[in-house]
Every structure is written in C-alpha cells, then in structure tokens.
Amino acid sequence: AKAHDRGKCVLFKDDMRDKILNSIQMSSLLRTALDQNLFSLVYQPILELNTMTVSGVEALIRLNDSDGRPVSPMVFIPYAEQHGYISSISEWVIKTAAQQTSDWRRLGFDNLRMSINLSGKCLTNSAVVNTLQKYVKACRLKPEAFDLEITETAIIEDLDLSLNILDELKALGFSISLDDFGSGYSSLTYLNKLPIDTLKIDREFISQIQNEEDELHLLSAIINLAHQLGLRVLAEGVETETQLNYLIRQGCDLAQGYYFCKPVPSEEAERFIASRGFN
Ligand code: C2E
Ligand code: CA
Ligand code: CA
Ligand code: CA
Numbered sequence: 070a071k072a073h074d075r076g077k078c079v080l081f082k083d084d085m086r087d088k089i090l091n092s093i094q095m096s097s098l099l100r101t102a103l104d105q106n107l108f109s110l111v112y113q114p115i116l117e118l119n120t121m122t123v124s125g126v127e128a129l130i131r132l133n134d135s136d137g138r139p140v141s142p143m144v145f146i147p148y149a150e151q152h153g154y155i156s157s158i159s160e161w162v163i164k165t166a167a168q169q170t171s172d173w174r175r176l177g178f179d180n181l182r183m184s185i186n187l188s189g190k191c192l193t194n195s196a197v198v199n200t201l202q203k204y205v206k207a208c209r210l211k212p213e214a215f216d217l218e219i220t221e222t223a224i225i226e227d228l229d230l231s232l233n234i235l236d237e238l239k240a241l242g243f244s245i246s247l248d249d250f251g252s253g254y255s256s257l258t259y260l261n262k263l264p265i266d267t268l269k270i271d272r273e274f275i276s277q278i279q280n281e282e283d284e285l286h287l288l289s290a291i292i293n294l295a296h297q298l299g300l301r302v303l304a305e306g307v308e309t310e311t312q313l314n315y316l317i318r319q320g321c322d323l324a325q326g327y328y329f330c331k332p333v334p335s336e337e338a339e340r341f342i343a344s345r346g347f348n
Contacts, residue, residue: 090134090144092152098134099145099154103161108132110165111332114341115184115303115325118317122346125182125216127325128166129332130158150190159191164204169335170215171208176339181347184216184246189223192231198238212242218269220248221259232262239264246303251291260298267323268295272306275326278315292319 090098102108112126132140149155162185170183191197205212217238224231239245244266247259252271260268274288295302304316307326316324330341 090140092148095145095148096152096154098132098140099149099152099158101135102132103154103157106161108158108161108165109334110162110169111334112169112338113325113332114330114338114345115182115323116329116345117348118313118321118324120346120348122348123181123342124323124348125184126338126342127184127186127218127332128162128169129186130162146188150188155188155190156194156196159188159197160200162186163200166215167204167208167210170210172335173339173342174210174214178342178347181214181342182216182244183214184218186218186248187223189220189226189231192219192223192234193227195234195237198234198241201238201243202241212238213244216244216246216267218246218248221250221256222253224259224263235264251287257294260294260300265300267301267303269303269305270321272326275304275306275312275316276308278309278312281311281315281318283315289319292321296320 109131110128111131112128114123115125115127116122117124130142130146132142132145134140146155146158149158166183166185170181173181187197201212201215201217205215219235224235235245245264246267246269247263247265248269249271250268251274268291270288270291274285274291277283277285277288292302301322302320303323303325304312304321305325307313307316307324307328309328312326313324313328330338333341
C-alpha cells in the first residue's frame with residue numbers, strides 16, 4: 070500500500086475499513102496526540118537463538134484516530150517526518166522507552182535491551198544525541214541498554230552528517246542495528262562504513278523460507294557476510310517453525326516475529342519475558 074497519494078494519507082488495515090485522512094486531519098491528529106499523550110508503545114520480544122531466551126524488545130509506536138481506529142506508523146511516521154512532527158514524536162518514544170526499561174530493570178530484567186526505531190530525519194540533527202543522553206541519565210540507565218535501529222535509506226540522505234552522529238552514539242555506548250536489510254536500497258558499501266553491531270534481515274527475505282530444504286543462497290550469503298564483518302544477525306518477521314529451524318541451521322543469532330510473540334503492551338511483554346527467561 071502507498072503511504073502517500075497526493076497529500077492524502079491512506080490508512081491501510083487488515084480488514085476492509087480503510088480510511089483516508091487528509092493532511093489537515095493528520096496534522097491535527099498528531100498535534101492532539103502529542104498534546105494529550107495519546108501515543109502508546111508496544112513491545113516485541115527479540116530472542117537469542119542459542120538459548121531461546123529474550124535478549125531484548127523492540128519498541129513500536131501506536132496511535133488511534135479519533136474514532137479509536139489504529140493508524141499505522143507506516144503512514145503517520147513518514148507524514149510526521151515531512152511535516153515537522155518527528156523530533157517531538159521521537160522524544161516521546163525515547164522518553165517512554167527509557168522509563169519502561171528502567172521499570173523493567175527494577176523488576177529484575179537486568180540486561181534486557183530496548184530497541185528503538187530512529188527515523189533518518191533524526192540522524193541529520195545532532196539534537197538526538199542530547200535527547201538520548203538526557204533520558205538515559207534521567208532514568209539512571211546506561212547507553213548500553215539501548216539499541217538504535219536505523220535504515221540505510223535514511224542514512225544516505227546526508228551520509229557525512231549521519232555517520233558523525235552514529236559514530237558519536239556508538240562511542241557513547243549505544244548499540245546500533247541496521248534495520249530492513251535486504252529491502253530497497255540495501256547496499257553492501259555501507260556495511261563497512263557504518264558503526265553497526267547488528268544486521269536485521271528484512272521480513273521479505275524471511276518470508277521466502279517455505280521449506281526447511283530450501284536453499285536460499287542470498288540469505289546464507291548475507292548471514293555469512295555479516296558474521297565475517299563481526300556483526301550479529303537478527304531475523305525479523307519469523308512466523309513459522311520452519312523459518313525458525315532454517316535460521317538456526319544457518320547460524321542466525323537472534324529472531325523476532327509472530328511465531329514467538331506479536332508486539333504487545335508492556336504487561337504482556339513482561340509475562341512473555343518472565344516465562345521465557347532473559348539473558
Ligand atoms: P519496522 O521497524 O521494520 O518494524 C517491524 C514491523 O513488522 C512492525 O510493524 C511489526 O509489528 C511487524 N512485525 C513484527 N513481527 C512480524 C511478523 O512476524 N509478521 C509480520 N507480518 N509483521 C511483523 P509496525 O509496528 O506496524 O511498524 C511499521 C514500521 O513503522 C516499522 O517498521 C518502523 O519503520 C515504523 N515505526 C514503528 N514504530 C516506530 C517508532 O517508534 N519510531 C519510528 N521512527 N518509526 C517507527
Ligand atoms: Ca525496526
Ligand atoms: Ca524492520
Ligand atoms: Ca520496515
């Protein structure tokens with residue numbers, strides 16, 4: 070589905086109730102959501118495949134429109150990036166995720182890592198470094214508690230500046246993942262240049278695994294290449310046991326997806342983490 074259609078934002082949902090929000094409605098929705106704290110975060114567990122325990126969670130933002138119907142972040146995040154809302158939304162996400170991480174620390178989930186999606190727009194302004202440091206400090210956490218998920222499309226807009234900001238974040242102790250690898254603009258050139266720790270293989274790739282006997286040469290090559298570069302490999306969108314077994318055999322390090330757990334509110338994530346154990 071397309072997020073933008075001449076200023077109209079198409080809301081796509083699984084059912085047939087697609088709804089169109091025009092630019093004015095979208096702006097007003099985002100402003101209200103920021104003023105009245107209407108955003109929420111859901112958390113999807115990430116599993117360490119060696120131990121099958123939880124190594125962290127990815128925070129994903131949620132928003133309902135005034136009728137209570139969900140608006141996809143794939144629609145409102147790009148809109149927010151283009152209309153000046155993204156830094157406020159990012160700050161809200163960072164603050165909320167940091168508070169949750171600190172709550173979980175208090176519950177004893179010691180090394181659980183919080184993955185946050187950082188919009189590329191944030192990487193063109195060094196303010197994000199201060200914002201991250203501010204909430205890490207306020208919640209008495211260490212940067213190591215966070216993993217910042219970035220995409221290549223974002224970075225290549227202003228490579229030099231983004232690289233500087235990423236190097237700074239990396240030096241502070243934040244860990245960095247390259248999200249959606251294998252989709253769209255993926256280019257091997259950046260793998261060497263970017264200070265990344267983890268390669269997240271895009272769901273598109275994972276969905277190609279249909280049988281355990283499949284030979285997906287490109288997928289194997291990506292996993293091997295990542296390992297040779299000293300990166301960890303995370304498979305996203307794992308939906309079946311077949312895919313899981315395949316990935317384990319290929320030496321993939323981490324996985325997340327509906328097969329394990331959907332993105333869920335904090336209490337539910339907490340129960341999942343407690344039942345699986347964490348590392
Ligand atoms: P993403 O970062 O690639 O997130 C993965 C998306 O895949 C999420 O969709 C998640 O709910 C979904 N997913 C997870 N496991 C499975 C699975 O097994 N099968 C399938 N079919 N889907 C799965 P979601 O939450 O709708 O987010 C969509 C995109 O919106 C994200 O893609 C990310 O680019 C953006 N986004 C979400 N939250 C934030 C945020 O807090 N900040 C920013 N800047 N972007 C965000
Ligand atoms: Ca992500
Ligand atoms: Ca992704
Ligand atoms: Ca994506």
